Amino acid sequence: MGTSPDLFAAVRIDLARLLAAWRDLAFDRPMDEYAARGWQPASTPARLAYWLWSAVGAVLIAVGYPFVVLGFWIRYVAHQLDRIVTGLGVLVIVGVVALVWGGLSALAWNRLPTAGFRAVLAASVVATVSVGLCWAFARHRSRALTLIFAYPFGVAAVFLPPVTAALFSPTLGNVVLPGSTSLAAWLLDNVLGVAGLAATIRAQFDLAGFAFVGMWFGFAVPIGWALGLLVTLADTVRPQEREPRRR
Known part of the structure; x- marks a missing residue:
């Protein structure tokens, strides 16, 4: 298990990836990850729709991410048990x-x-x-x-x-x-x-x-x-x- 700074960094990366994937469902953003940072549509109505869609995604991710964390823990326990079984x-x-x-x-x-x-x-x-x-x-x-x-x-x-x-x-x-x-x-x-x-x-x-x-x-x-x-x-x-x- 990582240290607390590493853990928080990993969580931030996960949340950013999930939000980017959510935005990609409705908007055709640049494929390059660097170019996609800070990108938003050119027209005002499209920007409003973009940020509304992002807000909905942020709420859904906030609700669903604890289940992802629980999945990480279950995966870790299962992996440790598998190592024990494989070793013995x-x-x-x-x-x-x-x-x-x-x-x-x-x-x-x-x-x-x-x-x-x-x-x-x-x-x-x-x-x-x-x-x-x-x-x-x-x-x-x-x-x-x-x-x-x-x-x-x-x-x-x-x-x-x-x-x-x-x-x-x-x-x-x-x-x-x-x-x-x-x-x-x-x-x-x-x-x-x-x-x-x-x-x-x-x-x-x-x-x-x-x-x-x-x-x-x-x-x-x-x-x-x-x-x-x-x-x-x-x-x-x-x-x-x-x-x-x-x-």
């Missing part, structure tokens, strides 16, 4: 995840009741499989596969283990499952209550058992896509050179 190897990473959860499952075998052991074991399987699938789709270096599949499975690796464990652990279930039910009801009433969609979902699906896992995997998909889109937005504003993949 995916088998090592998946093996560590499986070892950690397997160790917890072994401890749960003697120290927890059957329901608790099943909870830990189910969570270990979900976490290990999700991490493996996330890597499998990300390794191809395809933006489409990474956006559509890798990010959702990465989010699923965080969401699904505690939800899966809650199905078998009464203690955890008393916290996670009622909250999940309340969240689902709120979404149906306030987000999906369009054209009778909420009524159809309530009639066709019963939120019980592994339906909670399906529900949270359904949440992982749009959340993962949103994270991926933020990274794509960051790459568009400030492209990052991709390092050659080690073999």
Whole structure:
């Protein structure tokens, strides 16, 4: 990460580029970057339109740029995780995840009741499989596969283990499952209550058992896509050179 002066300089460059790109959507400015600085149309009506268009762009950029910054941060974290996986190897990473959860499952075998052991074991399987699938789709270096599949499975690796464990652990279930039910009801009433969609979902699906896992995997998909889109937005504003993949 850069120092504060470097960071502010980078932000200023980003904002200037975004505003220039916005102006280019409606006005035919000089292609040369130096000649385009300070350029404006010759006629008074065109200048007014130019500055009005610039003002609208400045407002939109001010609203949207925080999302770009969030995309920078997500990209940085994803890049660091990718370096760790590349350095250690995916088998090592998946093996560590499986070892950690397997160790917890072994401890749960003697120290927890059957329901608790099943909870830990189910969570270990979900976490290990999700991490493996996330890597499998990300390794191809395809933006489409990474956006559509890798990010959702990465989010699923965080969401699904505690939800899966809650199905078998009464203690955890008393916290996670009622909250999940309340969240689902709120979404149906306030987000999906369009054209009778909420009524159809309530009639066709019963939120019980592994339906909670399906529900949270359904949440992982749009959340993962949103994270991926933020990274794509960051790459568009400030492209990052991709390092050659080690073999």
